[in-house]
Amino acid sequence: MTSLAAAHPRLRARMARGAQFLGCDYAIMAGAMSWVSERNLVAAMSNAGGFGVIACGAMTVELLDREIAATKALTGRPFGVNLITMHPDLTALIAICAKHGVGHVVLAGGLPPKGSLEAIRTFAKVICFAPTLALAKKLIRSGVDALVIEGMEAGGHIGPVSTSVLAQEMLPEIGETVPVFVAGGIGRGEAIAGYLDMGAAGVQLGTRFVCATESIAHPNFKRAFIRAxxxxxxxxxxxxxxxxxxxxxxxxxxxxxxxxxxxxxxxxxxxxxxxxxxxxxxxxxxxxxxxxxxxxIDGDVEHGSVMAGQSVGMVTKEEPLAEIIAQLMAEAVTALERRAA
Structure with missing residues (x-):
C-alpha cells in the first residue's frame, strides 16, 4: 500500500478528516521526542505519507531556525513543530515558525500562555494536548484547531489515566467538535482502526518510530528498544x-x-x-x-534516560519508516475487513 487512495475504503473514510487537517496521506502523527524527532526522522515520516513533528524541546531560537530549514530541504511535504509552553523564548520560537511558514504548531507542557494561541493562528493551525475533558473543552473554547489525548502508556512525560479510558471519556464528547488524535501505547494497526472507529480523527505514535532506519538514535538506544x-x-x-x-x-x-x-x-x-x-x-x-x-545521542543506556512507551515490546527490528507505516496500515485494513465480515 503506497497511498491512502489505495487503502481500504472504510480506512480511507475514517482517516479522511485527520489526513485533510494535517495535509498528509495518513492521519498518523509522529510524536515529538527530544533528540530523536529531528530533521531526518521528521522528513522521513512526512515523505512516507504521515506527519512528522520537530521536537523543539529546549532548543534555542537559532537552533530551531536551522532545524526547520534543514527539514524543509529534505521534504516538500507538510510537517509540524512541537513547542513547550514553558520555554522562556516561546514568543521568539513562534516567530521562527511563522518565518518558515510552518503549517501546524503543537503546544505541549500545560496551558498556552496568554496571546500565544492568537499569535500562532495568524499563520498556522494549533494542536494542543488535553489530559482531561474539562481542559479539552476549555482549549476548544480558546480556539485550538485540534487536540491530542495521550494516555499513561506513552513514553516520556505522562499523565495518570490510560489511553483507552481517555478515548471512551473524551471522544464522544469532543470528537465531532475538533479533530482529536489519540496517543499512548499504540503499536499496531488494529489499535489504530479501533480508535478511528471510536471517532478519533487520527493517532499519534512515538515509540514505534524510534528504531526507524532514518532515526539518528544511537545504536545502543535502538538495541535497548528491540530487547525490551x-x-x-x-x-x-x-x-x-x-x-x-x-x-x-x-x-x-x-x-x-x-x-x-x-x-x-x-x-x-x-x-x-x-x-x-x-x-x-x-x-x-x-x-x-x-x-x-x-x-x-551518546548511547549511555544504563545511566541515561531511555524514554519509551509500553508499546516498546512491539518494536522488534530496525526498518525503514515507510515500511513501518505500510505495516500499520495493512494491519488496520485487515482489522476493518474482519469487522465488516
Whole structure:
C-alpha cells in the first residue's frame, strides 16, 4: 500500500478528516521526542505519507531556525513543530515558525500562555494536548484547531489515566467538535482502526518510530528498544510532594535510581534554603534533558534516560519508516475487513 487512495475504503473514510487537517496521506502523527524527532526522522515520516513533528524541546531560537530549514530541504511535504509552553523564548520560537511558514504548531507542557494561541493562528493551525475533558473543552473554547489525548502508556512525560479510558471519556464528547488524535501505547494497526472507529480523527505514535532506519538514535538506544518488553517501560516515582515531578516513562536502568537520588538532593537543598522552589523544579527538568541526551545521542543506556512507551515490546527490528507505516496500515485494513465480515 503506497497511498491512502489505495487503502481500504472504510480506512480511507475514517482517516479522511485527520489526513485533510494535517495535509498528509495518513492521519498518523509522529510524536515529538527530544533528540530523536529531528530533521531526518521528521522528513522521513512526512515523505512516507504521515506527519512528522520537530521536537523543539529546549532548543534555542537559532537552533530551531536551522532545524526547520534543514527539514524543509529534505521534504516538500507538510510537517509540524512541537513547542513547550514553558520555554522562556516561546514568543521568539513562534516567530521562527511563522518565518518558515510552518503549517501546524503543537503546544505541549500545560496551558498556552496568554496571546500565544492568537499569535500562532495568524499563520498556522494549533494542536494542543488535553489530559482531561474539562481542559479539552476549555482549549476548544480558546480556539485550538485540534487536540491530542495521550494516555499513561506513552513514553516520556505522562499523565495518570490510560489511553483507552481517555478515548471512551473524551471522544464522544469532543470528537465531532475538533479533530482529536489519540496517543499512548499504540503499536499496531488494529489499535489504530479501533480508535478511528471510536471517532478519533487520527493517532499519534512515538515509540514505534524510534528504531526507524532514518532515526539518528544511537545504536545502543535502538538495541535497548528491540530487547525490551512492555513491562520494562516503567514510570518514575515522585519522592517529595513539594517537587511536583511529572512522571516519566522510560526503560528500567540505573538512570532511574540516579533520578531518585537527584530528587533527594534537590529536596535537601530546599530544606536547607539553598534553592528556591522554582529553581528546584528547573533542576529536575534539566536533569531529564541531560539524561535523555546521554541515552539517545551518546548511547549511555544504563545511566541515561531511555524514554519509551509500553508499546516498546512491539518494536522488534530496525526498518525503514515507510515500511513501518505500510505495516500499520495493512494491519488496520485487515482489522476493518474482519469487522465488516
Amino acid at each position: 518488553s512492555a513491562r520494562d517501560a516503567v514510570a518514575s516515582v515522585q519522592i517529595d510532594p513539594r517537587l511536583p515531578v511529572i512522571p516519566v516513562r522510560a526503560l528500567k536502568n540505573a538512570g532511574g535510581e540516579l533520578f531518585t537520588a537527584k530528587q533527594r538532593e534537590v529536596a535537601q537543598s530546599l530544606d536547607e534554603g539553598g534553592v528556591a522552589m522554582a529553581e528546584a523544579q528547573l533542576q529536575i527538568e534539566h536533569y531529564w534533558a541531560g539524561a535523555l541526551r546521554r541515552a539517545v
